[in-house]
Amino acid sequence: MRETTYLQLKKNLKKDASGFPITRFALLGDCATQHLACAIRGYAYELGENFEMFEADYDQIDAQLMDSESEFFGFRPDTVLIQMCTEKLYERFVRTQLSDRSTFAEREILAIRNCFERVNAGIKCDILFFLFLPLDDGVFGAYTYREKSSFAYQLMKLNMLLADASGEYGNVRLIDLEPIRAKLGADQFKDAKMYAIAKMPMSTSALVWAASRVVDAVRARKGRFHKCAVVDLDNTLWGGVIGDDGLEGIEIGELGQGHAFTDFQIWLKELKNRGIMLAVCSKNNEATAREPFEKHPEMVLRLDDFSAFAANWEDKASNILKIRDELNIGLDSIVFFDDNPFERNLVKTMLPEVEVVSLPEDPANYVDYVRMLNLFDTASYSEEDQVRTERYLAEKNRSRLNESIDNYDDYLKALEMKAVCAPFDAFHTPRIAQLTQRSNQFNVRTVRYTDAEIAEISQSDKYITRYFTLKDKFGDHGLIAVVILERRGEELFVAEWLMSCRVLKRGMEQFISDAIMKIARQEGFLRVIGEYIETPKNAMVKNLYTDMGFESIGDNRFLAVCETYKLHNTYIREESI
Amino acid sequence: MKTVDTLKKLQRVFREVFDDSSIKLTEKTTAKDVDGWDSLMHITLIAEVEDAFGVKFSMKEVTGMKNIGEMVQLIEKKAK
Structure with missing residues (x-):
């Protein structure tokens, strides 16, 4: 997620995106979608993408999808976002007879599946869909989830049914906006008067975040995603400086601020298990830098979790270039994590294609911060991902044989x-x-x-x-x-x-x-x-x-x-x- | 904040939102006088004005404002 504003994104629409790769993007919604369309196109421009946009009129999802001659099919999108908002879902719910409410989610999922199938019958196209944002209407209190006819129960169920459906259709991915709402706060995420006046379910500041998630999802599908996390060591993976504080003095696990760094390491380990390669880029003597991975009992990450290890006194940009060569990936597939603003700035300046993460000052906030950035979106996941690092390490043994x-x-x-x-x-x-x-x-x-x-x-x-x-x-x-x-x-x-x-x-x-x-x-x-x-x-x-x-x-x-x-x-x- | 200062700051917000540095606001300015000030832009504009002045308009105020003079008055009342 880049730091930007809705106005900035709006201004991007006037800029020339003709040199950028094109996505034919369609947006269908049961609420007002104009501002979202603007934010998505503008955010795409920020990332060097040219989104040609078809935006259906208000609440025209069925009209566009039921008619195989519709403008939507005529546009031949390669990606469609279908936005159905919880507010409209609730309207349908309250119109449902009490006796039918406990099967509300099953009927809704049929209608949504029908939409997916209409798209797939007409064109080859990726489908994105926002999960329904939670809404508890406060009618049942603590009784809500033992009562199947409550809205909150049905909504939770519907989201699970959506998750199952997205697994079944190979081309459907769901975008969850709830973490964004949690981050911004519900009042910032939605301006109630704007929904009442204009049926806008998100504020303009929330739209920037939503747009970033949408563009990330599209880019992942087009092969433009991150493959490698390059991390600094001192004050990034542990508290303190290994060269000064020594093995006993660095903060990891139970010592000092150690838990915050442990959580960050756990997050990186989860990335590695998901197929992201890890690499170290640190100003240290190599033997000193390796010591915690080899000997510290509370380290989560070990040497064999890393595909590359660059610890020396050269500048970090040069080391990242070496890591790139060693792993044979593009600079634009690298994310760089460093607590030091000087190093971040150097890498940003020298290697603008690398995604540089501005870690918060307080390590306590590292893990919450990086979780929110959606740095590692993907359009696929397979057993291959789980063994990627091991394969790279085997490859290194091969090159040693080659040298001999x-x-x-x-x-x-x-x-x-x-x-x-x-x-x-x-x-x-x-x-x-x-x-x-x-x-x-x-x-x-x-x-x-x-x-x-x-x-x-x-x-x-x-x-x-x-x-x-x-x-x-x-x-x-x-x-x-x-x-x-x-x-x-x-x-x-x-x-x-x-x-x-x-x-x-x-x-x-x-x-x-x-x-x-x-x-x-x-x-x-x-x-x-x-x-x-x-x-x-x-x-x-x-x-x-x-x-x-x-x-x-x-x-x-x-x-x-x-x-x-x-x-x-x-x-x-x-x-x- | 004096009315003239509020108006000046508001003018800056308008120029930014409409991406048009020639916009001049007076208390009598209405939506008709500004190119592109339709209902869609009104939403964007309200959000930006609220942000810039740290105020929140009510639903009734958003739909009821007749001219810039009214907007300025509301801002000044709320910013106090």
Whole structure:
């Protein structure tokens, strides 16, 4: 969440966003949405996004969705936000007969599901939906939640039913505004007179926060999200200075302000378990900096929680660049946490793409503050996330082996690599969708897919799909590449080919290229066509097809003829599942 | 705060909200006199005026204000 105001966001609408990536965004609401639309577009501009907006008239959700010829479907949005407010929900509730109230949530969820299904029947589109904000009408007091016909009971149930529905539909995500309301206070979040006069369920200051959550959700889906938390040590992960205070003197756990730092470490550990990589960036002697992780009994984080560890006396911007190189990620996927305003300012100035968090002065406030920022929004989560750090650490062992062997071929042989090449299946669907969302560099066309879209493609006769896994003697990389091939008469078109960068230069590119050509031969195609769509990040694969033996035919398109294509030598053995 | 100062500060808020530095307010100014002052902008404007002066208008006041003079009077009454 950037610090900004509604007026600033409003002014952004006049600025030229034409160079920014475009999102076709539709907003449907049962309340007044004009100010929200303005805030979303303005906030998108703050983050370098161009939101082309379709805003339906007041309370036109059903009218737009029931008519397949409506302006909404004509606009062909790639994301829609449906805003239904609790105030309107309550109006429907009080109109419900007393005897029917205990099944109110079930009827409401049917109507909402119907909306989702109307969208999905017409277009391919991400759906965002605000959870209903809690409202206790104070009629039942402490009896409320044992009485199923109370509004608060039904509302809580409806939110749970929404959560279940969002899990079922691959393209629905729910945004919870309650933490924002708790932070601002209910009176600041909603100006009651503005709802009464203009049906505005949020104040303009709340709209800035709501807009930031919406834009975060859209960006996450487009692959623009944070992958790594870079943390300082002294007075960030523990109280005091390890070099001066020593192992016994730093505050962590029971000592001094230690609990506040423990809570911050727990939060970071939870991020790591969710797939965010952690890295240390500290001005310290390396051995001194490592000591608490190795020896302090109350530390939550240990060395193997970190994918990179930069403790030295160089400036922090240089160290962050080194971390970036080591982890092979973009600067814009890094978040930097440091208690020292000087260091923060240096990184902000030198590396403006890095998200720099201004930690509060009092460490007691660290964890509440960082929880509110929504720094790590995501559009996917899979078992791959849980083992990401372990995989990176195994990778480091590989590079050590590489350093000890002179000849690269000998190194590849020594890795004893084994790959699986298999059609998409239900089990791998979330991981495949996630890889399409995460991969920026080795990605020939950079099309992002949801779970639902991947499931659909894997069922379709039009496509041939393959995922690839790779393991070697140091560990399992898991699913590292995805190929989607489209049947086009005598030609097979490579609609998607992407690969995780961590398996580059192992012969996997050649292995996959050969696999594509073998499929084409088996299925009786004459030619395979590949295409490269340039993005700011995928220059790495500009020459991929020619390197693999394809011939350039102009317009960033490439051709290989099945009969004449030469298979490569690799050190990867194919395994069946 | 004197009326003339309130008016000056209010003018700054208006210029900011309408993003128009040519706006000049007098006590007689009404919505008709300011380009773009429709019901939608009125909501934005009220929120910004409330913030700038640290006051809250009632629902009746928001819908009932006839001109800038009335707004100034309300602000001065509430800011006391």
